[in-house]
Amino acid sequence: MNVLHAYKVYRPDVDGGIPEVIAKLTQPNAAGDRAEILVARDRGPPRRYVLDGTPVRAVGSFGQISSMPIAPGFPLALRAAARRFDVLALHYPFPLNDLGVALGIPDDVAVVVHWHADIIGRGAVMPLLAPLIRRTLARADRIVVSHQSIFDGSSFLQPHAAKCVSIPFGVDTSEWTTIDDATRRRIEDLKREHPRLIVAMGRLVPYKGFSVLIEALQQIDGEVVIIGEGAERDNLQRLAQRLGVSDRLRLPGFLPRDEVKAYFHAARLFALPSVTIAEAFGLVQIEAMAVGLPVVNTALPTAVPTIARDGLEGLTVPVNDAPRLAAAINRLLDDPRLAADLGEAGRQRVAAEYELTVFQSAIRQVYEIAVESRRSRSAGEQTKT
Structure with a gap:
């Protein structure tokens, strides 16, 4: 199959959970499928490049408004590119995907929507976006x-229950547990320099709740590193300075995978302090669990607290509650045995339930079914005519 994955941004401009999912789904496979990626630039002129063996086309963007690229060329690029593929894999939320579909997708191209989360915080424009979203979901196979x-x-999804399938994300556990000599030395250096290290990772955007983690740091005997890029970087730095914790906070930005692995293996725990339902799953939790880190997450009404479960693989605290977040983190820092037990339970759960090959195989099967369904429908319509 030829599959085009379409989303708003991708590496190296922006990393995060959805780009990570796309990266996993575009890896070469035994079936010989061909994948390409269509995105917008975070900011800047258009470019084409190959990343990890996958061709990427990044449409030019004038910047972002509320984490949305200003990329007027994207819908036209999506419509033009779609005809070369068997499957159009649309990753949501991204309204420019809907505009592209509205411009017209060939009838014989299967459409699979990866609904990562609902659009939130767009009340003023939702009356305009909602009809486009519904049109895309109606077109989806x-x-x-x-x-x-x-x-x-x-x-949005309720009327389309028959087309929906739930497939949990997966990770390559060997990627996170295989350590070369250079990374091992880096881990030991980090442990010596930061013996009570808390690690977090994600785009520096408000819904990730990193401001709550920085507030909690006032009551924590430890240091925090938040790996990732984003528009909130300056705000987070100013907050840390105002609260007097900037000497115990690191914001290194985007890091190469080996450096991320080093921080994960050197840390005592992983924090996921997200504050809205935009954090629908928290893939990074699984990566932390694969390393054997206990997780402190928040009680969102999403998948987040069902991945690292309270008292089993981590500790869950109320949303937007810095004192409770600090208390949970301190508990794990001060009780290495509890932290080790929760971390080991998480490692075992990932191996049993969240292996990458299972995820990839399940998604490929969805694509196959979508292609068969679309071809059968197209053949039936031709017969009628």
Whole structure:
């Protein structure tokens, strides 16, 4: 199959959970499928490049408004590119995907919507966006969610239950557990320099709750590193300075995978302090669990607290509650045995339930079914005519 994955941004401009999912789904496979990626630039002129063996086309962007690229050329690029593929894999939320579909997708191209989360915080423009979103979902042959809670919480998806399938994300556990000599030395250096290290990772955007983690740091005997890029970087730095914790906070930006692995293996725990339902799953939790890190997450009405479960693979605290977040983190820092037990339970759960090959195989099967369904429909329509 030839599959085009379409989303708003991709590496190296922006990293994060959805780009990570796309990267996993575009890896070469035994079936010889061909994948390409269509995105917009975070900011800047258009470019084409190959990343990890996959061709990427990044449409030019004038910048972002509320994490949305200003890329007027994207819908036209999507429509033009779609005809070369068997499957159009649309990753949501991204309204420019809907504009591209509205311009017209060939009838014989299967459309699979990866519904990562609902659009939130767009009240003023939702009356304009909603009809476009509904049109895309009506055109879709299949809709993929990572957890049942995403379907349950979405009024957009309810009318399309028959097309929806829940497939949890997966990770390559060997990628996170295989350490070369250079990385091992880096891990030991980090442990010596930061013996009570807390690691977090994600785009520096408000819904990730990193401001809550920085507030909690006032009550934590430890140091925090938040790996990732984003528009909130300056705000987070100013907050840390105002609260007097900037000497115990690191914001290194985007890091190469080996350096991320070093921080994960050197840390005592992983924090996921997200504050809105935009954090629908929290793939990075699984990566942390694969390393054997206990997780402190928040009680969102999404998949987040069902991945690293309270008292089993981590500790779950109320949303937007810095004192409770600090207390949970301190508990794990001060009780290495509890931290080790939760971390080992998480490692075992990832190996049993979230292996990458299972995820990739399940998604490929969805694509196959979508292609067969679309071809059968197209053949039936031709017969009628």
